[in-house]
Amino acid sequence: MKFEVTILGSSSATPVYNRNPTAQLLNCNEKFYLIDCGEGTQQQLMKFGFKASKIDFVFISHLHGDHYFGLIGLLSSLHLNGRIKPIKIFAPAALLEILTIQFKYSETVIRYPIEFIATEADESRQIFENADMTVETIVLNHRIPCTGFKFVQKKRLRKLIIEKLESENIDVEYYPLLKRGVDLALPDGRALLNSDYTIDSEKPKTYCYCSDTLFDERYFNSIRDCDTLYHESTFLHEMLDRANQTHHTTALQAAQIAKMTGAAKLLIGHFSSRYKTLQPLLDEAISVFEHTEIALEGVTYSI
Amino acid sequence: MKFEVTILGSSSATPVYNRNPTAQLLNCNEKFYLIDCGEGTQQQLMKFGFKASKIDFVFISHLHGDHYFGLIGLLSSLHLNGRIKPIKIFAPAALLEILTIQFKYSETVIRYPIEFIATEADESRQIFENADMTVETIVLNHRIPCTGFKFVQKKRLRKLIIEKLESENIDVEYYPLLKRGVDLALPDGRALLNSDYTIDSEKPKTYCYCSDTLFDERYFNSIRDCDTLYHESTFLHEMLDRANQTHHTTALQAAQIAKMTGAAKLLIGHFSSRYKTLQPLLDEAISVFEHTEIALEGVTYSI
Numbered sequence: 001m002k003f004e005v006t007i008l009g010s011s012s013a014t015p016v017y018n019r020n021p022t023a024q025l026l027n028c029n030e031k032f033y034l035i036d037c038g039e040g041t042q043q044q045l046m047k048f049g050f051k052a053s054k055i056d057f058v059f060i061s062h063l064h065g066d067h068y069f070g071l072i073g074l075l076s077s078l079h080l081n082g083r084i085k086p087i088k089i090f091a092p093a094a095l096l097e098i099l100t101i102q103f104k105y106s107e108t109v110i111r112y113p114i115e116f117i118a119t120e121a122d123e124s125r126q127i128f129e130n131a132d133m134t135v136e137t138i139v140l141n142h143r144i145p146c147t148g149f150k151f152v153q154k155k156r157l158r159k160l161i162i163e164k165l166e167s168e169n170i171d172v173e174y175y176p177l178l179k180r181g182v183d184l185a186l187p188d189g190r191a192l193l194n195s196d197y198t199i200d201s202e203k204p205k206t207y208c209y210c211s212d213t214l215f216d217e218r219y220f221n222s223i224r225d226c227d228t229l230y231h232e233s234t235f236l237h238e239m240l241d242r243a244n245q246t247h248h249t250t251a252l253q254a255a256q257i258a259k260m261t262g263a264a265k266l267l268i269g270h271f272s273s274r275y276k277t278l279q280p281l282l283d284e285a286i287s288v289f290e291h292t293e294i295a296l297e298g299v300t301y302s303i
Numbered sequence: 304m305k306f307e308v309t310i311l312g313s314s315s316a317t318p319v320y321n322r323n324p325t326a327q328l329l330n331c332n333e334k335f336y337l338i339d340c341g342e343g344t345q346q347q348l349m350k351f352g353f354k355a356s357k358i359d360f361v362f363i364s365h366l367h368g369d370h371y372f373g374l375i376g377l378l379s380s381l382h383l384n385g386r387i388k389p390i391k392i393f394a395p396a397a398l399l400e401i402l403t404i405q406f407k408y409s410e411t412v413i414r415y416p417i418e419f420i421a422t423e424a425d426e427s428r429q430i431f432e433n434a435d436m437t438v439e440t441i442v443l444n445h446r447i448p449c450t451g452f453k454f455v456q457k458k459r460l461r462k463l464i465i466e467k468l469e470s471e472n473i474d475v476e477y478y479p480l481l482k483r484g485v486d487l488a489l490p491d492g493r494a495l496l497n498s499d500y501t502i503d504s505e506k507p508k509t510y511c512y513c514s515d516t517l518f519d520e521r522y523f524n525s526i527r528d529c530d531t532l533y534h535e536s537t538f539l540h541e542m543l544d545r546a547n548q549t550h551h552t553t554a555l556q557a558a559q560i561a562k563m564t565g566a567a568k569l570l571i572g573h574f575s576s577r578y579k580t581l582q583p584l585l586d587e588a589i590s591v592f593e594h595t596e597i598a599l600e601g602v603t604y605s606i
Contacts, residue, residue: 014379014380014383014384015345015346015349015380020346039343039345039373039376040346042342043323043343046319063408064409065376065409066379069372069376069379070342072368072372073324073342073368073372076368076372077316077317080317092408094408095408097404098404098408101401101404102401105366105395105397105400105401106366106367107446107447108368143410144408144409144410
């Protein structure tokens, strides 16, 4: 099952050096989840060959513009391009007010349903579930209410060893139960030990998205042992004072967090406009946590 | 005196084929005026090598998103990049409400003054004047209140023929009056005929910007005899019904308008996403009005 994230924007605050404000596209089993939506996200989707129409779920971490200014344009374009199917938006409550006033003055009546689910930044909650995944909020510590998101794949059914089942003429009607891990005693006396006819599915994976936050141990439990941790890394550690003042994290801290919480892989992003080249940020993180990568726009990372 | 316009976005409604929603940058005597501001305008400015910080005046024609969704991001970036000097925004009144609510929820207190001047789409008015230019609104006929803008250069002072003045030892204290076209009788008995010592300045030019509108003779008087007419040209004339229905103009109509109002040059833009190539729109306009050009992004047109 596909579980991967494409970076659409990696800049903090303002677009610069051809880097766009934050947005990511999560593909879980060919369903598409947009995570944050800075200005120009719809253009980035086009540039990298994705159809915005495939996005059914949007997660907005907080209401600083570099994380949502592109949403109204994206929603408008979906409307103008004839979308009918609903879209679900998970975001701080005030975003609905912001969208509503803009639709009002353009006299736009969006022809597809927008289901808006207000997030709260007080405690971690499960806010989404479907057959593939659950999503929980992560309570971050930023200047305004801000939640990260923890995307947890569901355990898949066991895989059938079809050749063996067919060679022993085992009726397909038993397959669903075998996939669920059940041992069977057939009417003809045969005992089907599940472990003889199936193999375990892949271990489900977890993607944690921590957009804007101060280094704060209170959210570490929420992100423990994830497969890929995306963590903002706005500054080099020499700018720690500035990071603390603006409620952001340094590359060194992001790496410490990955290490402390047992992440398998760290992806750093949300780079300050002061950094024309990103190698120093990567070097700093790798000095603490080897399995670090830079979030590069247009690149897809397997989780 | 420089008087030229750079196209930052030429697409209608949605960004497509690497074309961005509407925005233009007018340079009048090295002062910069932004006309409309679709999503991604700040990125376009950077791409084409302009500094957003140089813009002191913004004119927004109407509140369809493809004409203003980029403004909040641009204003935020100016703030984050340390702007102190004021900016003047001319736009429909509701835009202030839209900006205010977004600043409120991001807890942003913009550190430079925003002077907001509400436009009205009921009758043409002069809304701006400085040493270089006046700006008047053009009452367009769109689905929601919409004004175009008429930028009129001021007549410059006469140019001194310095060599002649110096060879005749005429005191510099007389220069300012000569530039203003005054004839002088000097105390030593010499008569200075202004026309002997100065030449007329260039004829002042006019740029008319008609963003989104139905073909409607009521605004033709406002745009008469301009040097460059920018006129939206969303559709080919075979889509006239659609143009009328959505209150837009066809390429043929834009050319007819240029011809009927005596424009020296026509610039067409605001192209529908159905047109991957723009040549048919240009061909159609040229068949009626020869001096037509396509508004191409990144290209600067002398007015």
